[in-house]
Amino acid sequence: xxxxxxxxxxxxxxxxxxxxxxxxxxxxxxxxxxxxxxxxxxxxxxxxxxxxxxxxxxxxxxxxxxxxxxxxxxxxxxxxxxxxxxxxxxxxxxxxxxxxxxxxxxxxxxxxxxxxxxxxxxxxxxxxxxxxxxxxxxxxxxxxxxxxxxxxxxxxxxxxxxxxxxxxxxxxxxxxxxxxxxxxxxxxxxxxxxxxxxxxxxxxxxxxxxxxxxxxxxxxxxxxxxxxxxxxxxxxxxxxxxxxxxxxx
Amino acid sequence: xxxxxxxxxxxxxxxxxxxxxxxxxxxxxxxxxxxxxxxxxxxxxxxxxxxxxxxxxxxxxxxxxxxxxxxxxxxxxxxxxxxxxxxxxxxxxxxxxxxxxxxxxxxxxxxxxxxxxxxxxxxxxxxxxxxxxxxxxxxxxxxxxxxxxxxxxxxxxxxxxxxxxxxxxxxxxxxxxxxxxxxxxxxxxxxxxxxxxxxxxxxxxxxxxxxxxxxxxxxxxxxxxxxxxxxxxxxxxxxxxxxxxxxxxxxxxxxxxxxxxxxxxxxxxxxxxxxxxxxxxxxxxxxxxxxxxxxxxxxxxxxxxxxxxxxxxxxxxxxxxxxxxxxxxxxxxxxxxxxxxxxxxxxxxxxxxxxxxxxxxxxxxxxxxxxxxxxxxxxxxxxxxxxxxxxxxxxxxxxxxxxxxxxxxxxxxxxxxxxxxxxxxxxxxxxxxxxxxxxxxxxxxxxxxxxxxxxxxxxxxxxxxxxxxxxxxxxxxxxxxxxxxxxxxxxxxxxxxxxxxxxxxxxxxxxxxxxxxxxxxxxxxxxxxxxxxxxxxxxxxxxxxxxxxxxxxxxxxxxxxxxx
Numbered sequence: 001x002x003x004x005x006x007x008x009x010x011x012x013x014x015x016x017x018x019x020x021x022x023x024x025x026x027x028x029x030x031x032x033x034x035x036x037x038x039x040x041x042x043x044x045x046x047x048x049x050x051x052x053x054x055x056x057x058x059x060x061x062x063x064x065x066x067x068x069x070x071x072x073x074x075x076x077x078x079x080x081x082x083x084x085x086x087x088x089x090x091x092x093x094x095x096x097x098x099x100x101x102x103x104x105x106x107x108x109x110x111x112x113x114x115x116x117x118x119x120x121x122x123x124x125x126x127x128x129x130x131x132x133x134x135x136x137x138x139x140x141x142x143x144x145x146x147x148x149x150x151x152x153x154x155x156x157x158x159x160x161x162x163x164x165x166x167x168x169x170x171x172x173x174x175x176x177x178x179x180x181x182x183x184x185x186x187x188x189x190x191x192x193x194x195x196x197x198x199x200x201x202x203x204x205x206x207x208x209x210x211x212x213x214x215x216x217x218x219x220x221x222x223x224x225x226x227x228x229x230x231x232x233x234x235x236x237x238x239x240x241x242x243x244x245x246x247x248x249x
Numbered sequence: 250x251x252x253x254x255x256x257x258x259x260x261x262x263x264x265x266x267x268x269x270x271x272x273x274x275x276x277x278x279x280x281x282x283x284x285x286x287x288x289x290x291x292x293x294x295x296x297x298x299x300x301x302x303x304x305x306x307x308x309x310x311x312x313x314x315x316x317x318x319x320x321x322x323x324x325x326x327x328x329x330x331x332x333x334x335x336x337x338x339x340x341x342x343x344x345x346x347x348x349x350x351x352x353x354x355x356x357x358x359x360x361x362x363x364x365x366x367x368x369x370x371x372x373x374x375x376x377x378x379x380x381x382x383x384x385x386x387x388x389x390x391x392x393x394x395x396x397x398x399x400x401x402x403x404x405x406x407x408x409x410x411x412x413x414x415x416x417x418x419x420x421x422x423x424x425x426x427x428x429x430x431x432x433x434x435x436x437x438x439x440x441x442x443x444x445x446x447x448x449x450x451x452x453x454x455x456x457x458x459x460x461x462x463x464x465x466x467x468x469x470x471x472x473x474x475x476x477x478x479x480x481x482x483x484x485x486x487x488x489x490x491x492x493x494x495x496x497x498x499x500x501x502x503x504x505x506x507x508x509x510x511x512x513x514x515x516x517x518x519x520x521x522x523x524x525x526x527x528x529x530x531x532x533x534x535x536x537x538x539x540x541x542x543x544x545x546x547x548x549x550x551x552x553x554x555x556x557x558x559x560x561x562x563x564x565x566x567x568x569x570x571x572x573x574x575x576x577x578x579x580x581x582x583x584x585x586x587x588x589x590x591x592x593x594x595x596x597x598x599x600x601x602x603x604x605x606x607x608x609x610x611x612x613x614x615x616x617x618x619x620x621x622x623x624x625x626x627x628x629x630x631x632x633x634x635x636x637x638x639x640x641x642x643x644x645x646x647x648x649x650x651x652x653x654x655x656x657x658x659x660x661x662x663x664x665x666x667x668x669x670x671x672x673x674x675x676x677x678x679x680x681x682x683x684x685x686x687x688x689x690x691x692x693x694x695x696x697x698x699x700x701x702x703x704x705x706x707x708x709x710x711x712x713x714x715x716x717x718x719x720x721x722x723x724x725x726x727x728x729x730x731x732x733x734x735x736x737x738x739x740x741x742x743x744x745x746x747x748x749x750x751x752x753x754x755x756x757x758x759x760x761x762x763x764x765x766x767x768x769x770x771x772x773x774x775x776x777x778x779x780x781x782x783x784x785x786x787x788x789x790x791x792x793x794x795x796x797x798x799x800x801x802x803x804x805x806x807x808x809x810x811x812x813x
Contacts, residue, residue, distance in 0.1 A: 021635075021639075022639050023639060036315065037310070037315070037468070039310065039311055039312070039313065039314050040314040040315040040316055040319070043314045043316055043319040044314075044316055044319070047318075071631055072630050072631055072634075073631070073634065073635075074631055074632055074635065098321070098326070099326050099327070099328055099340075100324075100326060100340045100341065101324055101325050101326045101327065101328075101329060101339045101340020101341065101344060102328070102329045102330070102331045102338065102339035102340055102677075103328060103329070103330055103331070104330075104331055104332065104336055105330050105331065105332030105336070105676070106332070142631070145630075145631075149628065149630055170624065170625070173621075173624040173630055173634075174621055174624065177617060177620035177621060177624065177634065178318060178617050178621075180620075181616040181617045181619075181620045181638065182316070182317055182318035182319075182616075182617050186616070186638075187616065189638075189639065190616060190638050190639055190641040190642065191580075191641065191642045192582055192615070192616050192641060192642075193461075193580075193582055193583070195314070195315035195316055195462075196315060196458070196460035196461070196462070197315040197458070197460055197462070197468045197469065198256065198458070198468075198469075199458070199460075200458025200459055200460045200469075201458070201459045201460055201461070201583045201584070202459075203583075204419055204420065204421040204422070204459055204583050204584050205419075205420060205421060205422055205425060206422065206577075206578075207422055207577055207578025207579050207580045207642065208578075208580075209580075216578060216642065221636070221639065223632040223635065223636060224632065227631060227632045228631070229630050229631020229632045229633050229634070230631075230632050230633050230636070231627065231629060231633035231636060231637060232633075
């Protein structure tokens with residue numbers, strides 16, 4: 001995690017350093033760990049206490065990718081000691097070459113895809129702003145990433161001829177959200193109940209919290225307003241799907 | 250510690266182990282929805298049975314976690330190549346690995362197919378007819394609904410109306426949304442099932458605790474999977490389940506009959522299991538892959554492929570997910586993803602301009618899955634992703650489950666890439682055709698309408714696919730199908746296929762119950778044929794008659810309400 005957007009260069013404003021962002025102040029899934037069974041407690045606790053070393057990416061690649069991840073899954077509002085490791089989770093997946101059961105025919109293997117993309121993003125930064133990607137301002141970084149998000153790399157780089165941008169973008173986002181939203185601190189942020197065996201739930205309807213869950217308390221959350229990655233109304237319209245489709249039926 | 254299957258059940262021990270050179274009656278490849286039922290039936294009938302399973306034999310207490318990311322190993326994660334104009338996501342979307350197969354991570358929706366699903370060509374002029382009717386399968390639906398057992402409404406009004414042996418589950422916020430939206434629009438819906446999850450305790454299986462981790466493997470043991478419903482009973486009756494055994498090819502003798510299966514054991518060493526008959530139950534990708542990889546002199550295009558249709562007519566169902574954001578809290582992670590549905594649009598309606606239809610069902614993505622859906626549905630990233638996920642508890646999700654017709658160009662072939670054993674991996678090609686696209690568009694719009702009617706303030710949708718069937722389809726004509734109506738291959742008299750891959754068409758019902766019902770029917774057929782399967786090449790296509798005494802104990806006649 002690089003805290004370069006404090007103060008947030010694009011907005012010129014400061015982000016508050018939050019122990020726990022989200023609308024459920026004081027809610028902690030980890031505080032419930034004694035109610036979980038052994039296997040789950042071990043798996044989830046390990047996620048909080050252990051961060052795998054970077055073994056797949058080179059130091060240079062890791063620096064660039066860390067900067068990319070800081071923009072596609074930003075945590076600048078989180079206190080330093082409460083940031084969720086993402087790069088190390090991705091690195092571990094690639095180091096172990098752990099697959100999700102398939103590869104699109106127009107995609108290179110996952111490991112190659114990341115290496116290609118890292119090279120392409122660095123070249124894009126050099127070409128457009130004559131600097132390394134990780135040294136760019138937040139706004140410039142976001143401009144480059146936004147062009148990948150839109151599927152129209154600016155400037156168009158040769159690497160994107162070898163794999164569809166949208167597929168790489170989907171894989172990158174998928175890896176990032178998997179690391180972030182599988183972490184108990186993210187569960188606290190969004191008010192998810194977390195592991196629930198052997199205890200289970202008893203209040204199923206009307207959004208009621210269990211006795212150990214917290215009620216929602218909304219407030220004006222201070223994400224940087226002029227960030228390019230804020231939700232835009234038009235982007236919510238007709239989009240296809242590129243992800244691994246887990247979670248339904 | 251004993252080997253646990255759910256919170257209260259333990260694995261019967263010791264399990265019988267056949268010796269290396271033992272000749273068994275049946276070698277079954279794959280212990281999933283179909284394989285689990287088959288091995289249990291055949292063992293109870295006294296046959297010597299070995300079932301090979303590529304994945305592990307789960308101890309639910311040790312191996313499974315109440316966690317999304319930690320459940321990665323439940324799925325078939327080995328490499329496959331996916332392509333075509335509308336490539337299918339595989340892995341966690343539809344493929345299991347380990348005893349219980351996909352039934353370990355299915356959401357357990359258990360609707361029956363409609364009678365019309367068996368006559369799609371006759372009624373609508375599309376797809377193909379089944380070589381059997383709904384009424385042939387109905388007694389097996391009723392039997393399996395008791396064996397799983399299925400909880401659901403006392404009156405299920407669509408298709409052949411029926412009730413369920415266990416009462417419906419309570420609704421969650423997500424179910425409320427479906428019922429509220431449908432009711433506003435005058436669309437009939439049912440709540441609390443049909444779903445193969447216990448709403449009350451059953452023998453050594455406790456009832457559901459509504460924790461919502463169904464597709465991560467039910468540690469409770471409330472959700473039916475063959476791992477906990479049929480496999481323990483099979484082991485008690487002398488079957489061997491051989492885990493970590495990846496079948497590489499089926500061996501064919503000079504006289505054109507099969508005599509066993511080559512497989513790689515846990516150490517990666519190739520072994521051979523001799524058998525008097527072989528049943529392949531590897532599901533819609535691994536089944537054709539194994540048969541294609543078994544090509545040998547006399548069967549150059551793969552086993553049982555004289556028709557050239559092996560691997561073709563693969564189907565997935567349209568599974569668009571519609572998400573709606575509400576002012577009030579929903580907390581969509583609670584309760585089983587599967588618990589309310591409507592089949593009001595299941596049958597063909599000529600006014601809609603396409604053949605066949607779709608169902609509308611609840612789905613319940615946990616945070617990681619939901620975040621991925623938001624990547625696809627909203628293009629969310631960066632701060633936008635953080636913001637939309639902070640409202641996770643305000644979202645509710647509904648799924649379309651639409652029938653996609655069988656097309657020859659949707660297929661499983663062998664790729665050039667090899668797996669860790671040096672076997673060519675599967676290449677899956679999937680293209681949507683005109684009727685499919687119209688159906689998906691209509692279904693998507695209808696479900697979005699329901700979401701708005703339920704009071705959503707924002708509605709987005711994501712295109713995806715669910716389930717896999719076909720690729721070794723059954724039929725009457727050996728020149729256009731791979732197996733007959735009992736799963737016996739047209740080409741080789743002692744080689745059978747029994748799993749989702751034999752379905753000629755798929756309806757808009759989740760296929761799990763139908764796959765298990767077909768397996769129970771095939772088992773009855775094999776038992777009635779007895780030793781003739783092993784010695785004779787004569788093909789007897791008379792109905793076997795249902796055998797109730799093969800059900801696991803304590804499941805027989807548990808009061809499936811019959812509605813005349």
